[in-house]
Amino acid sequence: MATIRARERQDGGTVYQVQVRLRGYPTQTASFARKTDAKDWAQRTESAIREGRHFKNREARRHTLHDALDRYRREKLPAISNQPSMRGHLDWWDRELGAYTMADVTPALIVGRRDSLATEILERTKQPRSPSTVNRYLETLSSVLSAAVKEWQWLDDTPMRKVSKLRQPQGRVRFLDDDERKALLEACKESSHPYLETIVILALSTGARFSELMNLRWSNVDMDRGFAYLHETKNNERRAIPLV
Structure with missing residues (x-):
C-alpha cells in the first residue's frame, strides 16, 4: 500500500513524500511538489511492482551498456572461438553506445549505429563494410543483450527484436579447377x-x-x-x- 505525507519546506512550501510498501518487496520512495503527482506515481509504481515490471526497469536504469559489454567480455568471451573478431565488435559498441543506460538502448538508437556501420568508409580498404560484416556486429550486440535478458535480468526484453539485419547478396558458388x-x-x-x-x-x-x-x-x-x-x-x- 502507499502512504503520502505532506512536509513543510524551509521556504514555506509543501513537499509530498510517498512510500509504497508491498510485502516481499523493498520500500519505494519519492517526493513531489504536487499531491496529484504523488498519487499518480504511487498508483503506477504499485501496479508495476504487482505486475513484475518495476524492478526490471530499475535494473535497466542502474546498468549501462558498458556494464553489459564488460560483463560479457569477462564471462562469455573466453568460451568463444572467434574471440579477436568479437572483441573488436564489443569495443566498437562500447565506444558508440557504452555510456547509455540499458533502458535507453532503443531499437531506433541501434538502427542509427547500424546505418553508420554500413556507410562508414574504412581507412584500410577505402570501402564501406559489407552487409555481412555489419550483420556480424549486430549479432554480437544481440548476444550481449540476450544475456542481459535471460541470465542477468537487466532487461525485460531485447531491443534487437525490432532491429532488422541488412540484406546480404547471395554468394557465388565456385570451385577451383x-x-x-x-x-x-x-x-x-x-x-x-x-x-x-x-x-x-x-x-x-x-x-x-x-x-x-x-x-x-x-x-x-x-x-x-x-x-x-x-x-x-x-x-x-x-x-x-x-x-x-
Whole structure:
C-alpha cells in the first residue's frame, strides 16, 4: 500500500513524500511538489511492482551498456572461438553506445549505429563494410543483450527484436579447377609458414572452416578409421569429417 505525507519546506512550501510498501518487496520512495503527482506515481509504481515490471526497469536504469559489454567480455568471451573478431565488435559498441543506460538502448538508437556501420568508409580498404560484416556486429550486440535478458535480468526484453539485419547478396558458388588448385598448393609450399600447405590440403579435402581446423588436435584425429572429429564448430555441434 502507499502512504503520502505532506512536509513543510524551509521556504514555506509543501513537499509530498510517498512510500509504497508491498510485502516481499523493498520500500519505494519519492517526493513531489504536487499531491496529484504523488498519487499518480504511487498508483503506477504499485501496479508495476504487482505486475513484475518495476524492478526490471530499475535494473535497466542502474546498468549501462558498458556494464553489459564488460560483463560479457569477462564471462562469455573466453568460451568463444572467434574471440579477436568479437572483441573488436564489443569495443566498437562500447565506444558508440557504452555510456547509455540499458533502458535507453532503443531499437531506433541501434538502427542509427547500424546505418553508420554500413556507410562508414574504412581507412584500410577505402570501402564501406559489407552487409555481412555489419550483420556480424549486430549479432554480437544481440548476444550481449540476450544475456542481459535471460541470465542477468537487466532487461525485460531485447531491443534487437525490432532491429532488422541488412540484406546480404547471395554468394557465388565456385570451385577451383585443377590448374588453380595446383598453383595454390605450389604457393603454399613456398610459404615460410610450416603448416600452411597442410591446412590448405585439409580445407580443400574436407570443406572445414579455418577456425575449425585451427582448433583441431591430434587427439581428435582417428587415422585408422580415416576421420577427424570437430568439437568446436560454428553451430556448436560436433561432427566428423572424412580424411581423404
